[in-house]
Structure formats: structure tokens, C-alpha cells
Amino acid sequence: MKKILLALPVLICSYLSVKSQISINFETNRQYVHFDTSQHPNVWQIGKPQKPPFFDSAYSVPDAIVTDTVNLYPVKNTSSFTVGMKTYVPTVTLLEFYYKYDFDSLHAGGYIDLSLDTGRTWANEIGR
Numbered sequence: 001m002k003k004i005l006l007a008l009p010v011l012i013c014s015y016l017s018v019k020s021q022i023s024i025n026f027e028t029n030r031q032y033v034h035f036d037t038s039q040h041p042n043v044w045q046i047g048k049p050q051k052p053p054f055f056d057s058a059y060s061v062p063d064a065i066v067t068d069t070v071n072l073y074p075v076k077n078t079s080s081f082t083v084g085m086k087t088y089v090p091t092v093t094l095l096e097f098y099y100k101y102d103f104d105s106l107h108a109g110g111y112i113d114l115s116l117d118t119g120r121t122w123a124n125e126i127g128r
Contacts, residue, residue: 024083025060033065034082042079043067059098082119 024032026046035042047069048062049055058064065081067073101110113122 024085026058026063026065027060032083032085034084036080036082039079041074041077042081043073043077044079044081045069054102055100084119 023029026033030046033046035044044065044067046063046065049058049064049066050070051066051072055066067077067079073079095114103109112125114125115122
């Protein structure tokens with residue numbers, strides 16, 4: 001009887017975690033991606049990358065999020081986007097993504113910030 005009672009909460013938590021899983025692949029669920037329109041020009045775009053030979057296809061074909069699907073990004077450009085989603089308790093949130101970058105290591109870079117309070121505060125999760 002103890003084994004059954006222990007297994008039940010595990011199954012319920014597993015069911016709720018799987019049920020609330022969200023996958024964003026830029027072909028569906030685009031409503032979770034928000035571009036900062038106060039940054040002009042914000043060069044982030046969702047589309048088919050066309051920057052051969054390094055970046056001419058997406059991991060989840062056909063679309064990716066990329067700094068301009070065709071052109072290089074401008075000098076001294078600051079652009080950003082957010083991916084926002086609600087999570088429900090009990091759940092485990094996992095952010096996983098595939099990326100490519102090709103920039104001047106002396107003058108360009110990026111970082112990932114995480115907010116757990118709908119954007120009131122942000123914490124840097126991966127170094128610049």
C-alpha cells in the first residue's frame with residue numbers, strides 16, 4: 001500500500017509537467033516571442049536564414065530567429081527579444097535551445113537574462 005501511495009503523487013506530477021510542456025520552434029507558438037520595438041532598428045527576425053555558408057538553414061526547418069535573415073547586423077546595433085510563457089505549479093521549467101553565432105569576438109556578443117516575475121526584475125544567466 002505504501003508503494004501505491006508514493007507512486008500516485010509522482011504520476012500526477014509527471015502528468016501535469018508533461019501536459020504543460022511548451023515547445024517554441026518559430027513555425028508555431030510565435031505569440032511567445034516579442035521584439036523590443038523601442039530599439040531602432042531591432043534586427044531580430046523570424047524566418048528562413050539565408051546567410052550561406054554558415055547559416056543557411058534552421059535547426060527546426062524552415063524558420064529560426066536570427067539577426068536579419070539576409071544581411072549582416074549593423075555596427076553598434078543593440079537589438080533584443082523576449083520569449084515569455086506562463087508556467088504552472090507543479091512544474092519544472094527547462095529552457096533549451098540550439099544556436100549559432102558568427103561575430104567579431106572583440107566587439108560583439110550576447111547574453112541571456114531570466115525573469116521569474118513577468119519582467120519586473122532580470123538576472124543574467126549566461127555570461128556576456
